[in-house]
Amino acid sequence: MSDDNLFELKAVAKRFKKGKETISIFDDLNMHIKRGDFLAIMGPSGSGKTTLLNLLGGVDQPTSGEVSFDGARIDSLSEGQLATWRANNIGFIFQFYNLMPMLNAAKNVELPLLLTNLSGKERQQRVETALKLVGLADRAKHMPSEMSGGQLQRVAIARAVVSDPKLLLCDEPTGDLDRNTADEILEMLQLLNREFGKTIVMVTHDPAAARYATHTLHLDKGQFVDKDEPVLQEKSA
């Protein structure tokens, strides 16, 4: 595995049992993601986008094949090990923000830091920095119910980056937003990629959103099609 590669999937298969039937999502998927990439994954519903995102995020395991992150295999980690790995390496951004409605913006952003050994004061400093980064320093005490969709997604982005993860996984991050707000969010992701070197994988239906990425992959029936970067799709031997 090249040192430039943050993620590498080799001959990954993912199958589900549904009653007596076995449904295959991926049969022989191969890909790698370089450090600093901003990768958009597009494709129709049922193409396997979310399953791929789950595999990359360590919230799902492949049926067979290898998934390596930063040179280490994660496909054989236990549930507990994966939770720790996610806490250390991954920031999630969801379509519907997934904020805790009973916590204010600052408390939501602080959640990943509760998994670290940082002191209360250090956590507070980091939360302030993250909220400032997304332009919501003055909304720290606001509850989610008091904020707009765009503001909620910015809080979610602050939560995703507050622990300085290597990879941001975005599942339709602009799917619930109007065009202008979506552009603001995408510009913010682009900023995180360009200025802070965050590697980003974004699943989207929106071609306009994909244009903010450095690469775009199209998934269809569990296979990449119409690839625009040769490094992203290799058939295993």
Add this chain to the structure above:
Amino acid sequence: MSLIAQSSAVIGMNIKSLPRRLWMSLAMVLASAVVVAVLLAFLAMAKGFEATLQSAGQEDVAFFIRTGSAAELNSSVMKEQVDLLREAPGIASDENGKLVSPELYVIVDGTKKSSGTDANIPLRGLEPQGMALRHNFKLVQGRLFTPGTDELIVGEGVLRQFEGFELGKEVRFGKNRWTVVGVFSTGGNVFESELWADAKVIQTLYNRGSSYQSVRAKLQSGASLEAIEAYIKNEPRLNQEVQSEAKYFAVQGESLSYMAIFGRVISTVMALGAMAGALNTMYTSVSDRAKEIATLRAIGFSNLSAFIGTMAEALVLALLGGVLGALAAFLLFDGLSASTLGGSFTQVVFSFEMNGQLVMQGIWLALVIGFISGFFPAWRATSVPVAVAFQSRG
């Protein structure tokens, strides 16, 4: 990575989200409260009954009844035997002689205030020595009966639970008329459920000749019942058995232990029902928070912290119910006066008695309800793979 910090955060979020499930949560609190209140009501009743009997008995009073008689009612002691028992070793004396009280125990009718039905009341015949042997005897109204007359004094329990025993009232049992001349207290114990009159008058009115039914005797300090037993064994004219008065009443109290058992059975059945409701509440809670739990787990929160969070919610709700139930039981039942059939087919008036130990039993029951109703939903919340849990996301 701190499990405590994670768990505290999850518990805090669960508690803060309770208003979303207000009615379900209140139903669980209420179910738990009712179960605990019912359990405590029965236990307080049993405890009060037990205390009423046990506090009547003293260790330093020897109690004699005919061998083989389980209670005073079916015992008999002849006057000659009473005289022989006076000479038993270790019996205490005062300036009036040996502290020995031969007593009669007959059953009369009274009408219960609560139901208007007739029930048995013990009428005890005794001599002044008998009153001196009741260490907490106190005349609270009127005066003592005059020996040789048809006067009686009435226990506070009888006055409370039965009609027509007020001071100065005339009461009629069969052909016999009596006048209530006093009201006495014995500190809430079983003697307060009795009427007391002169032993010789009762012997005459109830055709008992010169016989009695039981004998009480104050023991000297350090005197042993074994010596008295040996004395009885070596005296062929005596066919009595001796035990401490405390032991006699303890055995009488055990015969009513079904009350506590019945209470526990009823509470267990109710607890099962409450548990079914509580399980439903907690499954709803987990379902309501499915996306939140999945998000926390995706961020890196451990399964254990999500498990602890759900368990804590169930335990807090059940505990809240337990405390409310205990409080309700205390307010409604502590000190409540009631009467029930005692060991000698007579009514024993007693007060429900709550104490810290009983409250703890109620709280433990509430925690058991909370633990079981929280465990399975908590297990489900954490055993579902994160990816599957996310399928419920909007």
